Amino acid sequence: MPDSTSSPPAVTVENLTKVFKSGLGKQAFVAVRDLTLTVQTGEVYGLIGPNGSGKSTTMKAILGLLSPTMGKTTIFGKSSIEVESRSDVGFLPENPYFYKHLSGLETLLFYGRLCSMSGRDLQDKAREMLALTGLEDAADRRVGGFSKGMLQRLGLAQALLHEPRLIILDEPTAGVDPAGSRKIRDLIMGFKESGITVLVTSHLLEQIQEVCDRVGIMAHGRMVREGRLDDLIAVENETELILADASPELLAEIRAIAESKGAKWIRSGHSRTTLERLFLESTEEPKS
Amino acid sequence: MKYHSFSPARIWTLAAATVTQLVRMKIMAFLVVFCVIVVAAGFAFPVMNPEQQLKLLKDVSFGALQIFSVVIAIVSTALLLPRDLEDRTLYTILSKPVPRYEYLLGKLIGVLLLIGAGLVLMDIAFSAVLWLRQSLVLAQSIAALKQEGVATPEALAQLNEFVGKQGLTWNIHLGVLAIFLKASVIAALSLMISCFASSTLFTVVISLLVTIIGHGQGLIREYFFSEGMNQIMKKLGSALLAIITPDLGVFDVLDNVINGELVSAFSAGVMVGTAAMYVTGYLLVSHLLFVEKEL
Numbered sequence: 097m098p099d100s101t102s103s104p105p106a107v108t109v110e111n112l113t114k115v116f117k118s119g120l121g122k123q124a125f126v127a128v129r130d131l132t133l134t135v136q137t138g139e140v141y142g143l144i145g146p147n148g149s150g151k152s153t154t155m156k157a158i159l160g161l162l163s164p165t166m167g168k169t170t171i172f173g174k175s176s177i178e179v180e181s182r183s184d185v186g187f188l189p190e191n192p193y194f195y196k197h198l199s200g201l202e203t204l205l206f207y208g209r210l211c212s213m214s215g216r217d218l219q220d221k222a223r224e225m226l227a228l229t230g231l232e233d234a235a236d237r238r239v240g241g242f243s244k245g246m247l248q249r250l251g252l253a254q255a256l257l258h259e260p261r262l263i264i265l266d267e268p269t270a271g272v273d274p275a276g277s278r279k280i281r282d283l284i285m286g287f288k289e290s291g292i293t294v295l296v297t298s299h300l301l302e303q304i305q306e307v308c309d310r311v312g313i314m315a316h317g318r319m320v321r322e323g324r325l326d327d328l329i330a331v332e333n334e335t336e337l338i339l340a341d342a343s344p345e346l347l348a349e350i351r352a353i354a355e356s357k358g359a360k361w362i363r364s365g366h367s368r369t370t371l372e373r374l375f376l377e378s379t380e381e382p383k384s
Numbered sequence: 385m386k387y388h389s390f391s392p393a394r395i396w397t398l399a400a401a402t403v404t405q406l407v408r409m410k411i412m413a414f415l416v417v418f419c420v421i422v423v424a425a426g427f428a429f430p431v432m433n434p435e436q437q438l439k440l441l442k443d444v445s446f447g448a449l450q451i452f453s454v455v456i457a458i459v460s461t462a463l464l465l466p467r468d469l470e471d472r473t474l475y476t477i478l479s480k481p482v483p484r485y486e487y488l489l490g491k492l493i494g495v496l497l498l499i500g501a502g503l504v505l506m507d508i509a510f511s512a513v514l515w516l517r518q519s520l521v522l523a524q525s526i527a528a529l530k531q532e533g534v535a536t537p538e539a540l541a542q543l544n545e546f547v548g549k550q551g552l553t554w555n556i557h558l559g560v561l562a563i564f565l566k567a568s569v570i571a572a573l574s575l576m577i578s579c580f581a582s583s584t585l586f587t588v589v590i591s592l593l594v595t596i597i598g599h600g601q602g603l604i605r606e607y608f609f610s611e612g613m614n615q616i617m618k619k620l621g622s623a624l625l626a627i628i629t630p631d632l633g634v635f636d637v638l639d640n641v642i643n644g645e646l647v648s649a650f651s652a653g654v655m656v657g658t659a660a661m662y663v664t665g666y667l668l669v670s671h672l673l674f675v676e677k678e679l
Contacts, residue, residue: 116678156475156679162679163678179482179483180389180481182481182482183481185479187479189472189476189479193471193473194473194476198404206401207476207480209393209394210397210477210482212387212393212481258480
């Protein structure tokens with residue numbers, strides 16, 4: 097469970113406003129307006145919204161890549177303006193690119209050294225991350241030849257390399273096939289179990305729904321809804337009942353009772369699996 | 385991991401990555417072209433007199449060294465920052481605990497290391513060819529003197545002194561140092577321009593333009609600052625010109641080196657001081673521009 101009492105929140109965004117100045121004669125663009133959010137230590141927070149809603153700008157402000165026009169952001173109590181605040185953060189940008197001339201392993205060694213890692217520890221950790229993200233075979237291959245999915249996994253590996261307490265993932269499954277996407281989802285679940293805080297944006301709402309404790313929905317630079325996922329998606333006046341091996345007679349009986357008590361029968365039918373699950377079941381190789 | 389606000393290790397990591405990047409872009413292929421040019425210049429035109437032969441070799445070699453250093457200083461520096469921004473590699477680097485000034489410093493040191501290493505290698509090749517040519521010229525001249533029957537000890541000493549002056553001396557290396565210092569200033573200038581430029585092409589064109597103007601500062605001063613001009617105005621004008629463009633004329637000692645004239649310690653000191661001043665100044669402005677840059 098998130099421990100919010102003993103340590104400062106993993107992320108705070110207070111009244112963040114970001115205005116991008118335009119050229120002469122053009123109107124300035126307000127990307128984020130008076131945004132406030134808090135991500136508690138140990139929780140998985142999903143930030144969702146349509147393209148151009150201000151999610152990426154918010155993430156960049158949290159990482160100190162952009163300076164806020166108004167308001168402030170912190171990471172574990174330290175202002176994002178301070179470079180030190182990034183010591184505990186791993187960031188995976190949307191569609192990450194790395195130096196094409198480096199191999200997979202060299203890339204991780206480069207990022208590890210930037211995080212003050214060195215020697216045997218760094219070598220071991222880099223190889224461990226390559227194994228974790230399924231890139232062991234690509235350790236000595238130039239990044240220039242990596243597929244989009246492999247780049248995404250390498251991005252994840254560099255984000256996790258220095259064992260950060262906060263992981264920020266911007267569209268982590270963009271361009272990744274369903275199996276890779278599921279793997280990333282499993283990794284996020286693993287972070288949650290290890291008490292690592294995750295701030296994630298994704299267009300795949302089903303995935304957000306599966307992994308997030310809390311969700312914020314942004315539109316036009318504002319936070320339009322925020323709260324615990326269970327609370328947000330529950331339909332107050334509807335109840336779901338899932339039965340296995342129920343005969344048509346039993347269903348008719350239940351329906352009659354419900355309607356006799358004044359409830360409205362909305363729908364009944366077979367439960368459906370998701371297309372993702374069907375894809376994975378169909379394409380997964382049988383274990384020998 | 386404990387964070388330090390200044391880490392030479394991080395700067396070295398960035399510099400080493402920059403060197404690797406440029407080396408793997410096959411930029412050093414220029415070295416091979418240089419060696420071919422030097423060897424060709426060294427053994428071409430054997431009918432010229434000894435002085436002309438050695439001068440031509442130095443002239444061609446220093447020309448190639450200058451082209452290598454200026455082109456690498458402008459093009460490679462102009463490529464680095466905009467490319468990192470376009471590829472979004474900058475996001476992953478600066479989202480690590482890396483201060484922006486360390487990033488800039490690492491990039492510049494990487495380019496300077498590459499230029500420095502390239503110049504050292506070319507200096508070695510150039511010196512070897514020059515020494516060979518000098519020995520050959522000396523042997524031929526002595527043989528000619530003997531054939532003409534005028535090989536007196538005085539004539540031989542004079543020939544030795546003359547060829548020694550036009551041949552391989554420490555002056556040659558001072559000339560290479562001047563080229564390196566000039567390239568350092570141009571690289572720092574390109575880095576500063578790339579901090580606000582919108583594209584690599586813009587950086588290359590503007591850097592090249594400023595470099596050309598920088599070479600002609602003396603001429604500009606002569607042309608625009610007439611004799612009757614107020615002294616204060618002259619000083620202000622010169623200062624403004626020196627701020628807008630670096631005075632690259634300070635590093636132009638190559639003609640003296642080619643003519644066998646010694647570069648004084650004072651001139652070398654002025655070159656090092658001027659380069660240090662411009663590189664520090666450009667780095668400071670680069671930092672001020674880059675720290676405010678919205679990524």
